[in-house]
Amino acid sequence: MTLRELLHSDTTALSFEVFPPKVDSAFESVKTAIEEIARLRPAFMSVTYGAGGGTSRYTLDMAATTQRQYGVPTLAHLTCVSSTRETVAQRIADMKAAGIENVMALRGDLTPELRNSDRESWHYRYAVDLVHELRQTGGFCIGGACYPEIHPESADQKEDIRHLKEKVDAGVEFLTTQMFFDNNLLYNFLYKIREAGIAVPVIPGIMPITNAKQVERAIQLSGSFMPQRFKSLVDRFGHDPAAMMQAGIAYATDQIIDLYANGIKVVHVYSMNKPEVARKIQDNLSCILT
Ligand code: FAD
Secondary structure, three states: OOHHHHHOOOOOEEEEEEOOOOOHHHHHHHHHHHHHHHOOOOOEEEEOOOOOOHHHHHHHHHHHHHHHHHOOOEEEEEEOOOOOHHHHHHHHHHHHHOOOOEEEEEOOOOOHHHHOOOHHHOOOOOHHHHHHHHHHHOOOEEEEEEOOOOOOOOOOHHHHHHHHHHHHHOOOOEEEEOOOOOHHHHHHHHHHHHHOOOOOOEEOEEOOOOOHHHHHHHHHHHOOOOOHHHHHHHHHHOOOHHHHHHHHHHHHHHHHHHHHHOOOOEEEEOOOOOHHHHHHHHHHOOOOOO
16 A cells, blocks of 8 residues: 555554664564564554665565555665665565555665765765656655755755755655654744645654663764753653653653644654554554544
């Protein structure tokens, strides 16, 4: 099932993100976690893609199996910047053959190795190049990433939104946001992209921070702004794993309820292969989700 229907319906829904094992030895534990999350029957599950290592090998398997065995629609991520045209063409053909209908078209991060290489030798420069290729193949509902707090490589928000519009005009049908911890950043961003003529549905991405170590990693990864309310929570409960988990889930739930209250229909949870976190958030919203 494509996500098109869901995103244009009135359903109030949650989706969860999972990532495939980075090493073979983690395969069984990751598979179990993904199955547990699938049993919660979210609106859809996205499966991330890590160029290079084991992750890329398993993305397709995990997405196809989840769809087939649990009937949960999946969104398979695909990055391009570190790949050749041949590899990407093969991945697209494999997705088609496996019945994948929803693809998150991403550029991927620039590794130090890539940064030091000759850009002329790259087969892909931006996610939009991959969007064109997926459109050419046809039959996919294509998603793209967006950044309420600006992509770190962009000089300013205007430039970032201009490139985002090019990506949408090339065929992206919905956008999922980078994590953020202050909903006002999202509302501001939505206002600006709508003004710039970007009309596709935007799925806010919420990361429940359930341990203190995650905070540092999350900021490093996303450059997200941490509101004082959130910092106080980490200061107070960070040393106590159970308390931090409860407080982090409550904070994420609060963000999600505010998003729904302000007209957002589908929220994506960066559930990080943690069924317990996904379940608790879903339970907290049991009378709200439709
Ligand atoms: P792009 O849309 O190409 O944008 C990258 C930068 O280039 C931006 O600054 C943009 O403004 C600029 N730009 C775009 N077009 C042009 C142009 N024509 N000229 C000049 N500048 C331009 N990474 C993974 O490796 N695997 C994953 O599964 C994964 N999933 C993700 C899911 C979400 C929801 C998000 C938000 C990110 C995800 N990432 C993932 C990380 C992502 O790959 C990085 O953030 C990456 O740096 C940018 O990817 P993009 O698709 O947004 O790139």
